[in-house]
Amino acid sequence: MKKIIFVLLIALSSPSHADWDLIYKDTQKKTEYFLNLADTVSQKEKIRAWTLESFSQPEKAGSLEYLSVKSFVEFDCQASKLRILAYSLYGSNMGKGKTIFSKGSPMEWAVINDNTVYSAYSxxxxAESISD
Incomplete structure (x- = not known):
């Protein structure tokens, strides 16, 4: 029951009309990566932010096909780690259309590797949290 409530909370609070800032455009994969900097949440030395990946061609996860992923991610700036708190797969670009799949339970903390989209997000x- 807690998972259902958490997923609903995430879905309802998800920035559907968000100010998505383009962070990186992969011209080979034809994928765009975005952050919503307007809705970041700071908690002690950790920061939570919405990310969005939008694909030009459908991606597959098992039997599921989707065109975008919207994730709520927590960054530990001091430890250079992150964990995905919740995410949803969508049938259309930019986190729109039918929700194909959602997961609302936090994943394990992971080290942020250099030269990745997640390192750019982090x-x-x-940097935004320092300037606030």
């Missing part, structure tokens, strides 16, 4: 989110 650098931007952590």
């Amino acid at each position: 650098q931007i989110v952590c």
